[in-house]
Amino acid sequence: MTVAVDLGTTHAGNPAELDLEELLSTRLLVQGNSGSGKSHLLRRLLERSAGWVQQAIIDPEGDFVTLADRFGHVVVDANRTPNDLARIANRIRQHRASVVLTLEGLDADVQMQCAAAFLNGLFDADRAHWFPMLIAVDEAHLFAPAMAGEHSDEARRASLGAMTNLMCRGRKRGLAGVIATQRLAKLAKNVAAEASNFLMGRTFLDIDMQRAADLIGIDRRGAERFRDLETGSFIALGPALFRRPTPIRIGSVETSARSGRPVLMPMPDIAPDDLADLVLTPSEEERAAEARPVRRSLIRPEPAAGAPARPAAACDMPRVETSELLSRVAHSAPANDPAPADDEDDRSPAERAEAVDRIFADMLDDPEAAFRPVPVLYQEFLTHCRLKRLRGAETDMGAFRRRLSLARAGVSGDETDGEWADVVARSAELPEEMQGVFMMLARAARDEAECPPDEDLAMAYGSHSPSRGRFLLSFMEERGLIAVEKDFRGNRIVSINATGWRTRLPEVTLDTLDEARMRRAARLARKA
Incomplete structure (x- = not known):
């Protein structure tokens, strides 16, 4: 089945069509300086082929997420773990979902590793799910750089390997790469050389013009025409396009990028003093962002100003140092003196539990309590319990350990x-x-x-x-x-x-x- 994707018109006014079925076998490379219309061309191609083939867009700036509203693409935020991205990629191939992987806001190294994990997940899908799929990569030189730069070696190797797999071995798995780059000199040669279809836009640097001319088979003098191309105009060549280099103009699109071309607008009419105040004074949002959250610690926070204090009870007692407690124990009755039995305690179970809660709270008020050995804390706990005439299950060593571990973790029981x-x-x-x-x-x-x-x-x-x-x-x-x-x-x-x-x-x-x-x-x- 032959599907002709309408890209626009030739300079002679004839339709400029792309054979989608042929593209799936031969791949496409788009080149043009910033502002030449590469993203517009990709958008036109994706919109006109959305109803015929599954698509995945690697989007470093988040410009293509608007396809979701009009054509039903699923937007995947790349801020995930490698395993998550690989599992999502597998489900994408299984259910034939068209997606936009947005890398907006991520560091360059992280973008490369996210793209690598996602592409590898698509590449490693089960053979039963090798359905035809267009993989559009905008700013491909970011993911397949020609030489090492400021990126880490690990990120560069992973991303370059995934892009090479896509362009060299993806055809048998149903993956057709459509890559766009600002400069051919920035793009790895092994990746660029695997494309058989080319759309060359406006280019000014001699080295890029020469490489573009070599790829589409025109002489050095003919390479000068790349400087004269208007925005949205490209030279097309390839088995899915034209057999001879043909100038075409890309047609209109139905969706728009979130970041379009810059448009001049009047400067704000604000007095200099007021403008200085706006610039130098932090806004309410900035003040809120600067407020750092306080980590939960073992120290019980003091009540805020105006807040009711912790209710006191008859059995509550002021904080007493451990040395004073030991002194009281030394001068108290012998340990073998008969102590009141549990059934002689006139307090209810709720009151006894409340007393134990207060003992724990008082002990953990000490910041160093988090790092003191459990046996030492247990002895101090028993001393407090003795002074409050608490005995029984509440003072068991095992119960104390469990309760202490939960209190240290900030978890209630x-x-x-x-x-x-x-x-x-x-x-x-x-x-x-x-x-x-x-x-x-x-x-x-x-x-x-x-x-x-x-x-x-x-x-x-x-x-x-x-x-x-x-x-x-x-x-x-x-x-x-x-x-x-x-x-x-x-x-x-x-x-x-x-x-x-x-x-x-x-x-x-x-x-x-x-x-x-x-x-x-x-x-x-x-x-x-």
Whole structure:
């Protein structure tokens, strides 16, 4: 079946058509300086072929996401782990969905690794799902650079390998590459050489004009015509286009990019003093963004100004130093004196539980309590319980350990839903001192919060060392309680295997991009 995609008209006024079936076998390369109309050409091609063939667009600037509203493309945010992107790519081929992989806002190295993971996922799909598919890559020189630059070697190798597979070996798997680049000199030769169809737009540099002329078979004098091409005009050649180099003009499109051509507009009519005030004074949004969230710690926060104080009770007592407590114990009755039995205690179970809660709260008010050995804390706890005439199950060593681990992790013990009960049951497979850390991870995953950092995990365990937090994660993963994945920046996603809960990735902000650029600059400086 032959499908002719209408790209526009030739300079003679005849239709400029592209044979879609032939394109699937021979691939396409689009070249032109910035502003020559490459993205417009890709959009025209994708719009006119959307009803005939499955499509995937690698979109570094997020310009093609507008295809989703008009043609039903699924927009895939690339801020995911490599395994997530590979699984999504597999499902895309299985269900024949057209997608836009948007890389907007990601660092250059991360963009390359995301594109590589996604393309490899498409390439490695099961043979039963090798349906015909157009893979459009805008700004292809970013993903298949001709030479090493400021990018890491690992990212460059992964991205270049995926692009080479797409252009060299993709045909047998139904993948047809359509790549667009600003300069042929920036694009890896092995990638460019696999295309048999060419659309060459306006070009000014001699080296790019010469390479374009060599690809479409015109002499050096004829290469000068690339300088004279207007925006949206291209020289077309290839088995899916024309047998001889033919100038064409690309037609109109139905959708528009979010970032179009620059348009001049009047300057704002604002007094200089008012304008200076707007520039130099931070806005309310900036003040809110600068406010850093406070990490949950073991120190109970003081009540805010005007907030009601913690209600006092008859059995409440002021904070007493440990040395004073030990002194009181030394001068109290002998240990073998008969103590009041539980049934002689006139307090209700709720009152006794409230007293134990206060003891824990008072003990954990001390910042160093997070790092003191459990036996020492238990002895202090027993001393407090003796002074409050508490005995029985509340003072059991095992119950104390479990409650302490939960308190260190910032998790309450009053969860009752079915899934949380499964988490509590699985936590019993761990040593008691690790159970609170597991519950801390489970709470973050259920709330779809970010994974706690190594320092918080170590603190919940009772250690100062961040490496202890990493060890705890690997220990739990080896026993099948959790699954740990990392994105391209090293951020963790932790999944709780018993429930399927997952933590989320941190938001991509200007601060994270600046940190990534600083790390890359430091890496390049070390190499130099």
